[in-house]
Amino acid sequence: xxxxxxxxxxxxxxxxxxxxxxxxxxxxxxxxxxxxxxxxxxxxxxxxxxxxxxxxxxxxxxxxxxxxxxxxxxxxxxxxxxxxxxxxxxxxxxxxxxxxxxxxxxxxxxxxxxxxxxxxxxxxxxxxxxxxxxxxxxxxxxxxxxxxxxxxxxxxxxxxxxxxxxxxxxxxxxxxxxxxxxxxxxxxxxxxxxxxxxxxxxxxxxxxxxxxxxxxxxxxxxxxxxxxxxxxxxxxxxxxxxxx
Amino acid sequence: xxxxxxxxxxxxxxxxxxxxxxxxxxxxxxxxxxxxxxxxxxxxxxxxxxxxxxxxxxxxxxxxxxxxxxxxxxxxxxxxxxxxxxxxxxxxxxxxxxxxxxxxxxxxxxxxxxxxxxxxxxxxxxxxxxxxxxxxxxxxxxxxxxxxxxxxxxxxxxxxxxxxxxxxxxxxxxxxxxxxxxxxxxxxxxxxxxxxxxxxxxxxxxxxxxxxxxxxxxxxxxxxxxxxxxxxxxxxxxxxxxxxxxxxxxxxxxxxxxxxxxxxxxxxxxxxxxxxxxxxxxxxxxxxxxxxxxxxxxxxxxxxxxxxxxxxxxxxx
Numbered sequence: 016x017x018x019x020x021x022x023x024x025x026x027x028x029x030x031x032x033x034x035x036x037x038x039x040x041x042x043x044x045x046x047x048x049x050x051x052x053x054x055x056x057x058x059x060x061x062x063x064x065x066x067x068x069x070x071x072x073x074x075x076x077x078x079x080x081x082x083x084x085x086x087x088x089x090x091x092x093x094x095x096x097x098x099x100x101x102x103x104x105x106x107x108x109x110x111x112x113x114x115x116x117x118x119x120x121x122x123x124x125x126x127x128x129x130x131x132x133x134x135x136x137x138x139x140x141x142x143x144x145x146x147x148x149x150x151x152x153x154x155x156x157x158x159x160x161x162x163x164x165x166x167x168x169x170x171x172x173x174x175x176x177x178x179x180x181x182x183x184x185x186x187x188x189x190x191x192x193x194x195x196x197x198x199x200x201x202x203x204x205x206x207x208x209x210x211x212x213x214x215x216x217x218x219x220x221x222x223x224x225x226x227x228x229x230x231x232x233x234x235x236x237x238x239x240x241x242x243x244x245x246x247x248x249x250x251x252x253x254x255x256x257x258x259x
Numbered sequence: 260x261x262x263x264x265x266x267x268x269x270x271x272x273x274x275x276x277x278x279x280x281x282x283x284x285x286x287x288x289x290x291x292x293x294x295x296x297x298x299x300x301x302x303x304x305x306x307x308x309x310x311x312x313x314x315x316x317x318x319x320x321x322x323x324x325x326x327x328x329x330x331x332x333x334x335x336x337x338x339x340x341x342x343x344x345x346x347x348x349x350x351x352x353x354x355x356x357x358x359x360x361x362x363x364x365x366x367x368x369x370x371x372x373x374x375x376x377x378x379x380x381x382x383x384x385x386x387x388x389x390x391x392x393x394x395x396x397x398x399x400x401x402x403x404x405x406x407x408x409x410x411x412x413x414x415x416x417x418x419x420x421x422x423x424x425x426x427x428x429x430x431x432x433x434x435x436x437x438x439x440x441x442x443x444x445x446x447x448x449x450x451x452x453x454x455x456x457x458x459x460x461x462x463x464x465x466x467x468x469x470x471x472x473x474x475x476x477x478x479x480x481x482x483x484x485x486x487x488x489x490x491x492x493x494x495x496x497x498x499x500x501x502x503x504x505x506x507x508x509x510x511x512x513x514x515x516x517x518x519x520x521x522x523x524x525x526x527x528x529x530x531x532x533x534x535x536x537x538x539x540x541x542x543x544x545x546x547x548x549x550x551x552x553x554x555x556x557x558x559x560x561x562x563x564x565x566x567x568x569x570x571x572x573x574x575x576x
Contacts, residue, residue: 021446024526025554027496029446036491048282061281063494063517070494075529075555076562147284148492148518151393155492155518191284192392211383211395217283 016043018091020084026060027072028083030091036066036157041145042256044069045222047094054093055086064146064221066155104224106250107189107204109138109180110235115203122165122182122199134229136163137201142187142225152191152209152217156225159187171197178203180227191218205239206249213245224254260324261374263407267318267361269471272378272397272409274310277386281517287497288388288396289513291472291536292369294432295333297565299373301572302330302350302424304414307565309377310387312409314361314370316539319403323357327411328375332426334367334434334537349425350375367434367537368470376414392514424572430564434537437463441549441557442500442525447490450522451502455483459524463543464508472514475535477544481506482524492520498527498535500546510535528554530561 018030030047034040041064048062048069060072073083111134112119123133142158149155164185172195175181179190181198188198191208204227208218219225230238241247263270275296276289290296290313297307312319317336330350331338338345339360345351347370353359361370380387380397389397398407448456464479488504495501495518499511503521510527511519512535527535528549538544 022443022526022551023446023494023496023523024498025443025528025551025558027494027526029493031446031493061279063282065493065518066491068491068493070496072496075558079555080551146518147282149284149516151280151283151285153284192394209393211393216384221282 016040016091016095020087022080023070026075027070028080028087029068029070030087031068034067036145038143038157040067041143041222042100043094046100047091048221050090050094051087055090058083058086063148066145100256101253102222102224102256103220104226104252104254105219107206107225107227108230108234108238109202109204109227110232111137111202111229113232115179116201118168118181118199119201122163122201125165126163128162133163133201136160137182137187138227138229140226144219144221144223144225146221147217147219150190150192150194150209151211152219154189154208154219154223154225156187159185161185165199167197168199171195175200176203177207177209178205180204203235205235205242206247207242218249260411261321261327261359261409262324263319263321263403263405263409264358265318265320266403266405266407267314267316267320269315270319270403271313271389271391272310272380272387272403273313273389274387275308276513277384277388277390277396280384281494284517285384285393286390286473286514286516288386288390290371291512291514292333292371292533294533295369295371298348298426298430298568299330299332299371300377301565301568302332302348302426303328303373303375304572305373305375305377307569309373309412310380311374311378312372312403314372316364316368317361319359319361321359321409323353323355323359324408325355325411327353329353329359329372331370331372333370335365336361336367336370337363337365338370346425348431350423352423364539368539369536374409374411376412379410379412390514430568432533432537436541437543437545438534438538439545439547440531440534441528441547441554443528443551443554444525444548445523447522448524450484450486450488450490451524452483452485456524458482459508460546460548463545466538466540466542466544468540470538470540472512474512474515475510475538477508477510479507482508484522488521490520490522492518495519495523496526498529498532499523500525500527512536528557530554530557
């Protein structure tokens with residue numbers, strides 16, 4: 016993978032590979048970001064992964080732009096020869112429809128499907144968390160089947176409740192904190208994507224795989240009670256992914 | 260300790276920001292104007308990063324519940340002690356029962372009040388800064404409210420504790436209504452026509468009513484794209500000048516989100532970012548292009564000033 020280096024103000028560099036949004040690119044970007052964070056602590060700051068880029072902060076009091084680019088270029092080569100990585104598979108329980116998913120019917124109607132078919136399609140796919148952004152812990156996910164793609168609402172809602180699972184165009188998302196938005200709400204997860212009081216406040220991470228599991232109201236309430244007491248243990252497993 | 264009598268328009272507790280969490284979608288937060296923040300702390304003998312109050316435009320009134328040393332820097336918001344105008348950019352002693360007011364905006368947009376010792380709210384994810392989106396830091400992750408009490412860290416006393424300080428005039432910024440900032444082009448300058456870039460650099464833009472800690476939104480001549488304003492979403496940075504479809508620039512400040520999907524024509528250089536934090540609705544902004552090396556030289560010069568002032572004010576004896 017070949018990167019273009021572009022200045023992002025006077026203390027950050029955008030490494031842009033121009034490959035567009037795809038899983039192979041994401042795998043490499045996650046690996047590269049990890050290398051920068053672990054191997055180049057001197058003079059470098061935060062790293063933010065995008066669909067086809069990594070934004071890297073550097074300290075201009077310690078590195079010139081060219082020195083920073085040189086160091087990143089050598090890491091880029093190292094990232095290319097990366098070996099096997101593990102990827103986490105996270106199961107997210109969702110109560111579809113009802114008061115928590117007021118737009119489920121709209122999604123069904125728009126695509127000429129039944130409500131049950133929408134739930135089946137949404138919960139039987141595997142999604143990739145490309146990166147987090149927008150609000151704390153919000154996952155930018157890919158992999159939603161086109162059969163349930165639905166345009167945004169005409170008028171956005173003022174506040175979407177946390178845990179809402181939503182669809183806009185060909186994307187699906189989960190809202191960690193109350194936010195305005197025009198996405199179609201199809202359900203709600205009892206899990207918290209953002210718990211600032213925890214040692215690890217974020218449920219998901221860039222590079223995670225996500226599957227949704229349809230649950231009923233009793234199970235939803237049961238899990239929610241455990242989550243509120245900090246006693247819920249999320250279902251995850253690790254999968255090996257090769258680097259070509 | 261201080262008690263908030265009237266919270267004002269938008270008053271928050273801020274340090275120099277929360278680092279390491281942007282990749283999880285958190286804002287960096289921290290004071291919008293790092294220069295005024297750091298000077299306020301130096302004047303009362305604090306570490307530069309100590310938590311201070313960021314006061315926006317007007318309306319804050321609070322009462323000292325104990326004797327303290329404070330300093331107010333940044334925008335001139337008619338800072339008063341017991342109803343009389345008090346000097347800014349100077350360390351001052353306030354007594355238990357004194358009333359502090361910020362009544363109206365005379366220049367700039369945000370004032371910073373440091374308290375010797377620093378505001379002692381707990382650190383959350385490594386910082387005391389208030390993040391109103393993540394709802395953490397400061398007091399319950401929200402702007403201050405009537406009745407809030409500001410805890411203050413006990414200051415380590417040094418030999419010359421009682422000696423007051425002021426900042427020499429040459430280090431005090433003037434907050435004019437026309438603000439000139441320098442930028443480094445990129446990362447998407449090629450998404451704009453040459454005419455668009457030239458027009459952007461030779462026009463002036465008006466600060467819209469819609470300002471907050473996330474961004475300074477500007478109105479003025481449309482900046483034309485070559486092909487379109489959308490890019491695949493990528494990380495954004497403080498000072499980034501984003502130009503969405505309507506061609507009207509938005510400059511990101513410390514409260515911004517971490518990811519954006521629109522072209523950026525350039526980034527405001529670090530030493531000029533405080534000027535944008537002091538821009539208020541109706542102010543005019545002009546932009547000038549500099550090289551990265553020039554930006555770095557200016558930053559080094561500024562940091563030298565900070566080291567000298569810190570050394571003078573911190574008695575290491």
